[in-house]
Amino acid sequence: MKKVILLIILIQLSSCKTYTKFNTNELSQSDTIYHLDLSNKNLKTQPDLSKFTIIELNISKNRIATFEENKLPKGIKKLNFSHNKISKKVIFKEERDLESVNFSNNKMKSFFYPNGIIKNLNLSNNKLVTIQMPLYNDKRADTLNVANNPKLETTEINNIGFPRFYKTLINFSINTKN
Numbered sequence: 001m002k003k004v005i006l007l008i009i010l011i012q013l014s015s016c017k018t019y020t021k022f023n024t025n026e027l028s029q030s031d032t033i034y035h036l037d038l039s040n041k042n043l044k045t046q047p048d049l050s051k052f053t054i055i056e057l058n059i060s061k062n063r064i065a066t067f068e069e070n071k072l073p074k075g076i077k078k079l080n081f082s083h084n085k086i087s088k089k090v091i092f093k094e095e096r097d098l099e100s101v102n103f104s105n106n107k108m109k110s111f112f113y114p115n116g117i118i119k120n121l122n123l124s125n126n127k128l129v130t131i132q133m134p135l136y137n138d139k140r141a142d143t144l145n146v147a148n149n150p151k152l153e154t155t156e157i158n159n160i161g162f163p164r165f166y167k168t169l170i171n172f173s174i175n176t177k178n
Contacts, residue, residue: 032075038062039080049073060084060102067103069093082106082122104145121145128152 035056038047043062054073057080064084069092072079078100086106092098095115102122103111111123112132120143123131128149146152 033073036073046071067091067108072096087127109151119143124148 029051031052033052033054035058036049036054037058039058039060039062041062043059043064046059046064046066046068048071049057050071050073052073053075055075056078057073057076060080061083064081065086066088067081067086067090076096077098079098080100080102082102082104084106086103086108088108089110089112090103090108091110091112092115097116098113098118100120101113101118103126104122104124106126108123108126109128110130110132111128114132117133122143122145124145124147126149128146129151131146131152
């Protein structure tokens with residue numbers, strides 16, 4: 001009995017894959033990837049990962065200029081899009097269960113996430129003018145970083161329900177002036 005349980009545990013652990021290079025031919029669409037690192041790959045466009053289930057995606061330090069939500073993987077919880085060249089709006093239309101999102105060090109002007117609360121959100125070092133998030137949700141946010149967004153006014157911060165909802169924040173950085 002112990003050998004059977006041990007074999008089951010080993011099979012489950014072997015399915016916990018971490019990829020640093022992504023080749024869609026190596027995967028079946030039923031695989032769950034727990035961490036995919038596509039950072040520093042000199043990518044110019046966002047790869048279409050919508051057919052895969054990926055829990056954590058690091059696509060930082062590339063040259064991606066446009067964010068396309070429809071190319072995100074299923075099941076995404078942690079997304080790192082920092083240090084790219086995103087200069088337009090970032091819009092999430094689908095309801096997602098995101099826990100951690102990092103879009104720092106881009107050039108984006110607007111961030112829209114109307115369907116929930118992101119527990120840890122880093123939008124620092126951008127050119128943000130507007131942020132739109134829901135006024136109320138049962139989830140708690142821990143960190144909101146909008147530091148170094150010189151065009152972001154504190155009135156725009158209030159429009160996302162701060163401080164009424166974000167009174168639960170553990171970390172909050174609002175330094176909008178350089």
